[in-house]
Amino acid sequence: MTTRGQQAPYGEIDPDRLSPPQGEAGWGCDEFKKKWYNDDDLLVFRQALHAQDVDLHHLPVGPHSFPARPPSGSSAPSSSQTGSTDPTRLHPSSSSSSGRPSHADSAPPSSSSHKRASKNPKPRKDIVREGWAYHISRWPLLTLIGVAFMFEFLIYVSVRQIVRLFETLMSWRAQEGRLRRKLRAAETYEEWKAAALELDDLLGFGQWKRNASNAYYDSISVRKVVASLERSRLNNDPESLKGVLEVCLRANFAGIESIRLYSQTHLGTKTLIENYVDEVEKSLVYLRETTHLSAQEKTVFFRRAAKNMGTTALCLSGGATFGFYHFGVIRALLDARLIPTVITGTSAGALVAAFLCTHTDEELDRLLVPEIADMITACEDPISVWLPRMIKTGARFDTVLWAKKSSFFTMGSMTFLEAYERTGRILNVSVIPHDVHSPTTLLNYTTAPNCVIFSAILASAAVPLVLNPVVLLEKSKDGKVRPWQFQGKHKDGSLRVDVPLESLHLYFNTSFSIVSQVNPHIHLFFFQPRGAPGEPVVHRKGKGWRGGFFLSALEQYMKIELIKNLRVIRDLELLPLLGGQTFTAVFLQRFEGTVTIWPHSRFRDWFNILTDPDRKELARMINVGKRVTWPKIRMIENRLRIERQVFMGRQETKRSQEPTIPNPQGAVVSGDGGGGGTEGSQDEMGGISGVENERSQVYGTDSEVEMPEMGSAEGNLRQLRMLRDRRNLHRRLSQSSKSVGLFLDQLVGDETGGGGNSSAGEEIVARKSFRHRHSSSSNRSARLVNHSDGSDERDRNESTAEELLIED
Numbered sequence: 001m002t003t004r005g006q007q008a009p010y011g012e013i014d015p016d017r018l019s020p021p022q023g024e025a026g027w028g029c030d031e032f033k034k035k036w037y038n039d040d041d042l043l044v045f046r047q048a049l050h051a052q053d054v055d056l057h058h059l060p061v062g063p064h065s066f067p068a069r070p071p072s073g074s075s076a077p078s079s080s081q082t083g084s085t086d087p088t089r090l091h092p093s094s095s096s097s098s099g100r101p102s103h104a105d106s107a108p109p110s111s112s113s114h115k116r117a118s119k120n121p122k123p124r125k126d127i128v129r130e131g132w133a134y135h136i137s138r139w140p141l142l143t144l145i146g147v148a149f150m151f152e153f154l155i156y157v158s159v160r161q162i163v164r165l166f167e168t169l170m171s172w173r174a175q176e177g178r179l180r181r182k183l184r185a186a187e188t189y190e191e192w193k194a195a196a197l198e199l200d201d202l203l204g205f206g207q208w209k210r211n212a213s214n215a216y217y218d219s220i221s222v223r224k225v226v227a228s229l230e231r232s233r234l235n236n237d238p239e240s241l242k243g244v245l246e247v248c249l250r251a252n253f254a255g256i257e258s259i260r261l262y263s264q265t266h267l268g269t270k271t272l273i274e275n276y277v278d279e280v281e282k283s284l285v286y287l288r289e290t291t292h293l294s295a296q297e298k299t300v301f302f303r304r305a306a307k308n309m310g311t312t313a314l315c316l317s318g319g320a321t322f323g324f325y326h327f328g329v330i331r332a333l334l335d336a337r338l339i340p341t342v343i344t345g346t347s348a349g350a351l352v353a354a355f356l357c358t359h360t361d362e363e364l365d366r367l368l369v370p371e372i373a374d375m376i377t378a379c380e381d382p383i384s385v386w387l388p389r390m391i392k393t394g395a396r397f398d399t400v401l402w403a404k405k406s407s408f409f410t411m412g413s414m415t416f417l418e419a420y421e422r423t424g425r426i427l428n429v430s431v432i433p434h435d436v437h438s439p440t441t442l443l444n445y446t447t448a449p450n451c452v453i454f455s456a457i458l459a460s461a462a463v464p465l466v467l468n469p470v471v472l473l474e475k476s477k478d479g480k481v482r483p484w485q486f487q488g489k490h491k492d493g494s495l496r497v498d499v500p501l502e503s504l505h506l507y508f509n510t511s512f513s514i515v516s517q518v519n520p521h522i523h524l525f526f527f528q529p530r531g532a533p534g535e536p537v538v539h540r541k542g543k544g545w546r547g548g549f550f551l552s553a554l555e556q557y558m559k560i561e562l563i564k565n566l567r568v569i570r571d572l573e574l575l576p577l578l579g580g581q582t583f584t585a586v587f588l589q590r591f592e593g594t595v596t597i598w599p600h601s602r603f604r605d606w607f608n609i610l611t612d613p614d615r616k617e618l619a620r621m622i623n624v625g626k627r628v629t630w631p632k633i634r635m636i637e638n639r640l641r642i643e644r645q646v647f648m649g650r651q652e653t654k655r656s657q658e659p660t661i662p663n664p665q666g667a668v669v670s671g672d673g674g675g676g677g678t679e680g681s682q683d684e685m686g687g688i689s690g691v692e693n694e695r696s697q698v699y700g701t702d703s704e705v706e707m708p709e710m711g712s713a714e715g716n717l718r719q720l721r722m723l724r725d726r727r728n729l730h731r732r733l734s735q736s737s738k739s740v741g742l743f744l745d746q747l748v749g750d751e752t753g754g755g756g757n758s759s760a761g762e763e764i765v766a767r768k769s770f771r772h773r774h775s776s777s778s779n780r781s782a783r784l785v786n787h788s789d790g791s792d793e794r795d796r797n798e799s800t801a802e803e804l805l806i807e808d
Contacts, residue, residue, distance in 0.1 A: 037407035041473070041481040045455065046400045048471045048483040142574040149565045156558040160527065163547030163555065171538035175202060183266070184627070189335065192630045196266035196534070203541055205265040212272040217255035222276050225254075229279045238292045241283055242301055248280065249646070250308040251511040257594065262533035262635045264542045269634070277638045284645035288652055295656045302649035309646055310511025312639060313342040315499045315593060316349030318460075319518040320609045323348025324376070324618060325599035328625015329516045330356055331368050338636050342508050344428035344442075346498050349516070350460040354453050355409040357427035358419045370619035375408045379612045395468040396610070402467065403454050410453040415475050417449035426508065429456040430500045434469045434489040440496050442503040443472075450474045452481060459490035466610075496585050499593065512639050513593030514632075516625075520606060522591050525562070526598055527555055533595060534631020563588065595632050599625050 171180055179199040186192035200206055212219045225248045232241035251257070256276065261269045268274065287298065314333070316326045326349055333339045339361075345353025359367065378397065381389075390396045407413070419427050428444045441447070443456050452473040459470040469489035473481050497503075498519065504510040517526070529545050529552035536542030545552040569575050570584040599621075613621060 036410075036412045037404045038413055038481075041413045041452075042400055042404060044481050044483075045403055045471070045473060048473070049399060051483075138574055141572070142569065145565050145569060145574070149562060152558055152561050152565070156555065156562065157524075159547075159551060159555045159558065163527075163551050166547045166551070167538050186627065186630075187623075189332070189626075189630050189633065192627070193267060196631075200265050200267060205536070205542065208264055208541075209268060209271050212270060214261065214270065216258045216260040217270075217273075219254075219270075219272060221254045222256060222272055226272070226276050226279050229283045233279075233283055233286050236292070238287060238290050242287065242293070242297075245280070245283055245287070246301070246304065246308075249305045249642070251310050257512070257635075257639065259533050259595070259635070260530065263528075263531035264536050266534055266536065266631065267634060269638075273638070277641055281641050281645055284642070284649060288645075288649045295653060298649065298656075299653040302646060302653055305646045306650055307509065309643055310505075310509045311342055312340040312512040312514065312636075312643055313344060313501075313504050313508065313510040314340045314353075315501070315504075315513055315515045316343070316345040316353050317498050317515065317517045317519050317522075317591070318347025318349055319520060320348055321379075321611055321613065322518040322520055322599075322601055322605060322609070323352060324613055324621050325518045325601070325625045326352040326516050327368060327372075327618070328599065328622040328627075329597055329629050330364075330625075331622055332626040332629035332633070333514075333636070334361065334364055334368065336633055336637070338633065338640055339425075340514065340640070341424065342426045342428070342504060342510060344430065344500060344504060345460070346430045346500075347461045347463070349518075350429045350457045351406060351409055353427055353429070354406075354419075354457055357423055357425040358409070358411045358414055358453070360423055368622075370615045370622065373613050373615045373618040375405075376612050376618070378402055378405050379610050390465070393468065395466060397467050399458060399467060399470060402458055402461075406454050406457055410457065413452050413454065413473075413475065413481055415450050415452055416443060416445040416456075419453060420445040427453065428500070428504065428507075429453075429460050430497055430503075431456060431459040431472075431490040432496055434491060440500070440503075441490070442500050442507070444507065446507060448472075448474075448484075450476075451484060462491040463495070464491075495583070496589065498589060498591060501590065501593065512595075512643075514595045514597070514636060515591070515593030516597045516599070517591055518599055518601070519591065520601060520609070521586065523598065523601060525559060525587075526596075527559070529556065532631070533635045534633075595635055597625075597629055597632055599628050 171177065176199070179195055179202060182195040183192060183199065186195060200209075212223065225244060228244045229241065232238075232244060248254075255261075256273050261273065287293065287301065293301075314330075316323070316329075319325075326345075330339065330352065339356070343353045343357050345351070356364070381397075386396045389398065414422075416427055419425070426444055428442055431441050431443060432438070433441065443451055448456070452475060455470060455473040458467065459472060461467055462469050469491045471489055472484040474484040475481055499513070499515055499517075501510065501513055504513070517523075527546070531537045531542060531546070537544050537546055547555075566584050566587050570582060570588065573582075575582055575584060
């Protein structure tokens with residue numbers, strides 16, 4: 001137990017972070033009652049959706065500068081039809097998902113856009129499909145493959161049910177069955193952990209933990225590393241310690257992150273691996289605090305360690321109403337203080353990810369409770385409202401109404417960059433441009449910093465027949481919302497990439513992923529024949545196959561056959577496109593991560609797939625999400641303990657290297673512009689230190705300047721960006737040198753005119769020395785920019801940059 005104000009250890013529940021009881025005062029009522037949406041922003045959004053044939057680059061910024069639509073000639077439904085009297089919903093907001101304008105979203109018949117749409121262009125010849133053999137054999141072949149697919153699917157479902165029956169008979173017996181029921185009935189992680197340890201002792205898994213050897217990792221190397229780290233740390237030898245850590249600080253070192261090592265017990269893994277994590281954590285703390293290494297050496301070490309380790313990402317899948325199981329997953333991770341920095345979501349997962357990334361931990365503690373179901377009202381329209389809307393617009397839901405209702409989860413019109421600056425978490429949303437030829441786009445604070453989050457969420461949820469493609473919004477410098485230029489419309493990203501692991505690795509060096517997968521069509525085919533982390537096989541002490549080897553082999557074979565048929569349909573283009581998208585990709589993409597969490601849904605959930613949960617139902621979904629996350633806590637904890645120590649080392653070394661300049665009063669002026677002296681001196685010195693910080697970001701803070709090799713597109717682009725940044729930086733350094741010169745000359749005049757003493761004279765000499773050093777730094781920067789072509793000149797640049805960094 002921990003007292004208030006103290007942090008609980010990793011993986012242990014802080015009692016102050018538990019969900020408050022229902023009805024308790026201060027549980028978030030104020031946040032629930034607050035109006036989060038902005039009427040002007042919703043008006044801009046609605047009018048942008050209607051501007052189908054208008055160049056988005058020339059759309060006005062303000063909500064009142066759009067041309068008003070004529071009151072007559074429009075078939076927009078009345079407020080009684082839409083079920084809302086909101087003044088911002090004067091017209092339906094959903095735009096047609098096809099090229100054909102709908103009655104509700106198109107311009108009046110007399111408009112020029114209607115005239116352009118009436119001119120039907122000649123259909124293009126499809127080179128692939130114009131052959132007679134394709135047209136003759138397409139549908140018979142699709143029918144044949146479909147019949148085979150259904151037959152194999154029935155066999156697959158039968159095998160899964162037999163395996164389930166076998167596991168039930170083998171596990172729910174006597175003492176073992178009692179402990180399993182205790183696991184399932186646990187209300188807190190502490191209760192679950194106690195039952196898991198008791199069950200491990202009963203099944204003899206404790207002996208497996210103590211036996212270090214195993215075929216799925218290199219136990220000899222791990223044992224040697226643990227001994228070397230402990231010896232170097234106790235002998236106060238940071239150089240030797242640093243050398244050992246540089247070898248072992250990398251993703252899945254010696255196989256210690258293999259899921260098989262966490263699938264043999266209900267809690268934990270090999271004792272040797274637990275000791276390894278403890279010793280690495282102690283060693284990293286020692287290197288951060290030791291005085292035997294310079295700040296430069298620490299910076300280089302932690303920077304390389306962060307690059308080798310990579311980052312951890314939490315990925316929340318789509319799944320319509322099934323997506324609310326994600327609330328239980330993040331509740332369990334929040335209570336254990338194990339939420340990663342990088343968060344991604346698609347469709348329904350994007351809504352939960354946005355809620356997680358726009359709110360602080362303290363706010364999540366208050367809001368992540370069953371009462372939040374009162375704010376989930378996206379599907380509240382009765383059939384008498386949404387059916388006419390679907391007939392007229394081609395989509396069941398109203399886009400602007402969804403934008404209004406989602407504003408609570410995004411704190412209004414917050415952008416990706418604003419969310420990152422507020423919480424420190426990196427939100428990623430996967431969307432697909434409406435153009436069928438464009439690749440999937442991952443929106444985050446680097447690729448779309450000014451994009452409004454609620455528009456990205458709606459675009460990620462724009463499934464055909466559910467929500468029409470959406471225009472992305474951006475926020476200008478003056479805070480006004482406008483359509484994002486040249487972006488067009490977007491739709492659901494889960495149709496192609498539900499879990500964008502490749503993009504996350506590209507942008508954020510992600511090497512460890514936690515995937516919360518709730519897609520109902522994927523649950524049918526999810527099967528781990530050798531067990532999952534925290535969920536070992538129920539017979540043969542976790543060392544066998546689920547249901548026996550033959551049933552597991554048959555399950556794998558039938559699954560591969562089903563995937564093969566889907567790939568044939570996709571590659572031969574047998575299935576017609578729906579909304580410009582082939583739905584075979586919904587089954588053929590990658591849905592799993594390093595750790596995959598699968599909340600157990602019910603059969604009745606299929607009938608409520610587009611129904612809002614009430615408080616009771618959401619409380620059940622949160623509890624289910626927490627219980628399926630608890631078995632994965634230990635594996636996630638062991639990873640994040642090391643990763644966060646590396647991150648803390650990078651942060652501390654960056655702070656220790658902030659440049660400091662003495663001011664006339666003897667105080668210190670750092671990069672934040674603080675310190676004594678006159679107001680003018682603070683402004684001048686604060687500006688200079690800001691330039692110094694920027695220069696360190698461009699040239700790097702290590703003793704070596706990494707130059708990407710030419711020859712690849714990525715390397716060329718990085719080279720051009722670096723040269724551009726250096727050229728811009730040189731201009732800023734020149735301007736700052738002039739400012740420092742004028743400032744120091746003024747100081748010299750003031751000191752000499754006032755008849756300063758000897759100490760004042762020494763300070764004047766120090767100012768002149770700093771001025772000379774800063775000018776020489778600018779000159780070296782100029783030489784570095786002017787001689788940036790050629791391999792020999794590049795080598796000279798690197799050595800010049802090293803000299804510049806060492807001197808500064």
